[in-house]
Amino acid sequence: MKTSAASLRKKAAQIRLLLLDVDGVLTDGRIIVDDRGVESKHFHVRDGQGIALLKRSGIEVGWITGRSSKVVHHRAKDLGLTLLFQGVQDKLYVYDRIKKKLHLTDAEIAYVxxxxxxxPVLRRVGLAVMVGDGSAELQVVADYVTAAPGGKGAVREVSELILKAQNKWLGLLAG
Ligand SMILES: [Mg+2]
Structure with a gap:
């Protein structure tokens, strides 16, 4: 981790949009395919709660994935996400489009x-996060490495990091 705790908090305090990769971040990376070719994946309920808390606090959440499947569509719909981009080969291109559409700056966007x-997207965003079990190649650009592995609460961890940096966490606990 190259970013100090104070600098990390400062970066997290500016975030208005959290963008997430799906496979290996919201899931453990395993893709289950049945004999009809239908895919299933495991999502973690606390990651979903983290996303809901961010949205309730006015922070947008979007998913950008290189693959395309119905199960991802359904889970995103479950969580009320409108920013879902599947089958994306050039994530930076989609990133720039979202940034422009929402009138945001790089400093206001986090990516996991x-x-x-x-x-390419991690190099651009204000807060670059890799999951604990991510590829070692990402360590050079990551501001933060989650303690949790992908699909096991990593997104919840990042959600809390952002909400705490923005002093919104305790208010959410109070209900
Ligand atoms: Mg991935």
Whole structure:
């Protein structure tokens, strides 16, 4: 981790949009395919709660994934996400489009990734996060490495980091 705790908090305090890779970040990276070719994945309920808390606090959340599946569509719909981009080969291109559409700056965007396809976006965002079990290649650009591995609460950890830096966490606990 190259970023000090104070600097990390400062970066997290500015975030207005959290962008997430799906496979290996919201899931443990395993893709289960049945004999009809239908995919299933495991999502973690606390990651979903973290996303809901961010949205309730006025922080946007979006998913950008290189793959495309119905299960991801359904989970995103479950969570009320409107920013879902599947089958994306050039994540930086989509990143720039979202940034422009929402009138945001790089400093206001956080991204969580687990593999080298995520590097171009991680190099650009204000808060670059890799999951604990992500590819070692990401360590050079990551401001923060989650203690949790992908699919096991990593997104919840980042959600709390952002909400605490913005002094919104305790208010959410109070309900
Ligand atoms: Mg991934």
């Amino acid at each position: 990734g687990d593999d080298i396809i995520d590097l």
